[in-house]
Amino acid sequence: MPASHPRHRRPPDSAWSAARLGVALLAVTIGVILACVWVM
Numbered sequence: 001m002p003a004s005h006p007r008h009r010r011p012p013d014s015a016w017s018a019a020r021l022g023v024a025l026l027a028v029t030i031g032v033i034l035a036c037v038w039v040m
């Protein structure tokens with residue numbers, strides 16, 4: 001059980017980075033869509 005604690009502490013960091021990447025990707029996608037709509 002004690003060994004699982006260090007492992008549990010690491011996922012939040014990777015989850016945070018994954019969430020940041022997802023948000024960035026979503027923002028870029030929305031930006032591209034808005035740009036296309038703006039051009040049209």
